[in-house]
Amino acid sequence: MTESWKDDNCAAMKAHYAVYSIPHAAALWCGVTDENIEQVLSEVTQVSSTGFGRSIWKHPDAPCVEPRSRAIAEAIEAGELPHGREDGKPLGEGDSAAYERRHILGRNLKIWMEKEFPNDKPAFLFDDIEQNSHTGINADSYRSLKAERDALQRRVDKAVKEFVTLRKDKETIEADRDRLKLLAIESTGLSQDTNDFELTKSKSWNELNRLVKLAVTDYPNWKGNQRKVQKSGNLQDWLTGTIGANNREAEIIKKILSDFYQELR
Known part of the structure; x- marks a missing residue:
């Protein structure tokens, strides 16, 4: 008898509750694979040591990390994307985490991305049906x-x-x-x-x-x-x-x- 529960990696649930730092989310958005993510995160640097630039990151071999981390950072700064600290719990209105400690929940990042970047559906947030669908085709139509x-x-x-x-x-x-x-x-x-x-x-x-x-x-x-x-x-x-x-x-x-x-x- 096949024990299907052993093969279920709960990808959708993990993406829903996952907590990402800004550089982590940006790197995954750029397509960095799970096996390379730790190395990439160890190599990213802030674009500035002061002010808002501390929440924007860059990588020498992944140029898209900077614009995507900037987009996330600006959304957080504008209050469009809820953020918290390492535990991912969204902070209350008027509260803010230090730039380096800002983290976001996968479900909030997905909602924001669907609104601001509807043509971008990275695999770490969207399943294969969602990736191959658009506003004119729902999941049932795709299936x-x-x-x-x-x-x-x-x-x-x-x-x-x-x-x-x-x-x-x-x-x-x-x-x-x-x-x-x-x-x-x-x-x-x-x-x-x-x-x-x-x-x-x-x-x-x-x-x-x-x-x-x-x-x-x-x-x-x-x-x-x-x-x-x-x-x-x-x-x-x-x-x-x-x-x-x-x-x-x-x-x-x-x-x-x-x-x-x-x-x-």
Whole structure:
């Protein structure tokens, strides 16, 4: 039994209650991955050691950290984005944390970002449905569209598999044709350079071709009436008797039949 609760990382819940410092939120907004976030945060510096610049951060290899930390810092300063200290608890009206200690809750950051930057939906705050949706498409519509797309993809995959199968069948038929041609040439004494058109003028070729088609078509019915198929016994008798092949033609036909029917291999 699969214990699904072990696989649930509660991503949506974590994002809702997560607490971010300004540089942390800015770095994640820039797309810094979880495995690199600690290193990046250890390398960020304030743009100024005094005043409002203490809440704006920059990184030498991630230039977008500065404008995004500035956007967050300005929203906090303007009272548009609730902030607190390290515990994330929003401060009351008129209260303010030191620039370096300012932290924000994920849910408040998400609400602010939806309003101010509706086209930005970073993965640390928005799930895949939200990231692939816009104001004209709600979650249900997205799921419906995704289901239709997945159904179409399955149809495409099925068509590709069928094409591959048909291609293999075509190659098998062509290989059988070439093998039959070679066997016919060997049995009739025709030249190896004989082309397909010249073969159609050969009575021996046309007769062998007719016998092969007849044998391949009738074999399943004949086999159904036999207790056991013996290639040098009843099969040989059937080919030379009912089908009308001579001994040499019967040997050729048996080789061709083995390409179609596994029990003769």
